[in-house]
Amino acid sequence: MDETQSAPKPGSRSESREEIERRILDCAERVFAERGFGGATMQLIADQAELPKANLHYYFESKEKLYRQVVERIFTIWLEAADSFETSASPEVALSRYIARKMELSRTHRYGSKVWANEVMQGAPIIQDYLEVTLRDWTETRIELIERWIAAGLVRPVEPRWLLYMIWATTQHYADFAHQIETLNGGRALSDAQWRAATETVCGIILRGIGLQPEGAGA
Amino acid sequence: MDETQSAPKPGSRSESREEIERRILDCAERVFAERGFGGATMQLIADQAELPKANLHYYFESKEKLYRQVVERIFTIWLEAADSFETSASPEVALSRYIARKMELSRTHRYGSKVWANEVMQGAPIIQDYLEVTLRDWTETRIELIERWIAAGLVRPVEPRWLLYMIWATTQHYADFAHQIETLNGGRALSDAQWRAATETVCGIILRGIGLQPEGAGA
DNA sequence: AACAATCTTGACTGGATGGTCAACTCTGGT
DNA sequence: ACCAGAGTTGACCATCCAGTCAAGATTGTT
Numbered sequence: 196m197d198e199t200q201s202a203p204k205p206g207s208r209s210e211s212r213e214e215i216e217r218r219i220l221d222c223a224e225r226v227f228a229e230r231g232f233g234g235a236t237m238q239l240i241a242d243q244a245e246l247p248k249a250n251l252h253y254y255f256e257s258k259e260k261l262y263r264q265v266v267e268r269i270f271t272i273w274l275e276a277a278d279s280f281e282t283s284a285s286p287e288v289a290l291s292r293y294i295a296r297k298m299e300l301s302r303t304h305r306y307g308s309k310v311w312a313n314e315v316m317q318g319a320p321i322i323q324d325y326l327e328v329t330l331r332d333w334t335e336t337r338i339e340l341i342e343r344w345i346a347a348g349l350v351r352p353v354e355p356r357w358l359l360y361m362i363w364a365t366t367q368h369y370a371d372f373a374h375q376i377e378t379l380n381g382g383r384a385l386s387d388a389q390w391r392a393a394t395e396t397v398c399g400i401i402l403r404g405i406g407l408q409p410e411g412a413g414a
Numbered sequence: 415m416d417e418t419q420s421a422p423k424p425g426s427r428s429e430s431r432e433e434i435e436r437r438i439l440d441c442a443e444r445v446f447a448e449r450g451f452g453g454a455t456m457q458l459i460a461d462q463a464e465l466p467k468a469n470l471h472y473y474f475e476s477k478e479k480l481y482r483q484v485v486e487r488i489f490t491i492w493l494e495a496a497d498s499f500e501t502s503a504s505p506e507v508a509l510s511r512y513i514a515r516k517m518e519l520s521r522t523h524r525y526g527s528k529v530w531a532n533e534v535m536q537g538a539p540i541i542q543d544y545l546e547v548t549l550r551d552w553t554e555t556r557i558e559l560i561e562r563w564i565a566a567g568l569v570r571p572v573e574p575r576w577l578l579y580m581i582w583a584t585t586q587h588y589a590d591f592a593h594q595i596e597t598l599n600g601g602r603a604l605s606d607a608q609w610r611a612a613t614e615t616v617c618g619i620i621l622r623g624i625g626l627q628p629e630g631a632g633a
Numbered sequence: 634a635a636c637a638a639t640c641t642t643g644a645c646t647g648g649a650t651g652g653t654c655a656a657c658t659c660t661g662g663t
Numbered sequence: 664a665c666c667a668g669a670g671t672t673g674a675c676c677a678t679c680c681a682g683t684c685a686a687g688a689t690t691g692t693t
């Protein structure tokens with residue numbers, strides 16, 4: 196039901212420390228995602244990782260330290276995705292790639308996205324500094340970039356800030372609200388084709404919404 | 415620091431049962447929103463409502479019953495907002511009104527939106543039946559409506575489903591991620607003007623994105 | 634084989650949590 | 664003034680939780 200790892204058997208001692216820590220982090224991510232920090236229990240994480248709770252504490256000092264590492268790992272992934280918003284590309288390319296990448300992340304890192312959402316909803320007690328520094332800087336450079344596009348007449352005048360929030364919201368929605376989306380999809384996960392269609396629709400609406408023509412768009 | 419009520423003093427016995435229950439529900443909503451179901455404690459809710467914990471149990475049998483009522487209240491509000499997506503209006507009017515109403519809800523019912531988000535992220539253990547019946551029916555009628563608009567050539571062909579998700583995601587983001595938005599706004603809540611601008615930008619991008627001209631749009 | 638370092642784990646602890654209860658107070662009706 | 668029912672509350676309980684610990688198992692090294 197739950198095979199994250201498969202090369203060395205979970206109980207086996209041939210697993211390296213790194214592998215075990217990764218297995219714990221993966222399970223912790225899922226549990227924190229589904230129940231929030233307060234609702235998650237070390238016992239449940241231990242069970243899912245197929246370890247005794249005491250052993251879990253051997254690898255991660257405390258629940259908070261474990262949570263911190265989960266959140267930090269997610270932020271790293273987010274940062275990498277953020278790079279696909281290339282400052283050198285044309286508006287069409289930069290935005291399409293960024294949106295597509297974020298949609299992909301929502302599919303492959305559903306739980307990470309949920310942990311992030313939970314953390315922010317709780318007022319970002321752990322990652323406030325990331326918001327204030329890294330995220331803020333990134334946001335500001337992109338706002339300036341979009342403003343330059345607007346000044347150059349490439350993009351219809353919109354406030355870049357609300358545009359960025361729209362992209363974040365729309366793409367992350369597919370991870371955070373996956374359960375709702377799947378319920379409305381007859382209880383089934385979205386197919387490859389549906390993910391492609393959703394990505395294209397999101398790209399299409401946003402690009403056209405700011406006066407761009409999506410690449411490879413018909414009539 | 416925390417005056418939800420003010421006409422009759424919190425401790426006063428001149429408060430009606432209804433008033434007390436509403437005060438509890440308001441506080442519970444906030445606590446559940448910020449910490450999720452598992453992370454919330456009855457003690458904290460009681461403290462915020464300025465009641466002894468035992469008294470809280472006099473009004474609400476159990477934590478789960480209280481949570482259920484909070485979620486049901488939110489769903490009711492959501493349903494009312496859903497009505498502003500009028501099936502009789504033009505695409506421009508129906509969509510603009512719906513988006514504007516949802517943005518307004520994100521501003522006035524931030525905590526309700528967060529509780530909903532939490533519930534869905536946890537797999538909707540309490541409200542699965544709402545998702546499967548009420549939400550599904552509503553969604554399907556709107557999808558058919560949008561398909562008729564498309565068939566009539568009023569709206570550019572897009573898959574209505576992804577459009578609806580986009581509207582939900584974008585508007586609810588302003589409630590669920592309010593903390594992030596405020597951090598990026600220099601730590602201040604959005605002003606009236608900013609809410610208006612955000613609403614207009616969201617409306618503008620979505621309407622133009624599907625080939626409509628927002629009402630009262632310039633050039 | 635001997636040994637030290639690393640890893641594993643069942644049993645435990647102190648504190649928090651949801652929920653209960655019996656005693657108490659208040660209010661409106663007579 | 665009296666009473667019954669509604670509302671209030673401190674003290675209490677069983678359970679669960681994060682975290683500890685010491686005894687034991689495994690591993691790499693010589």
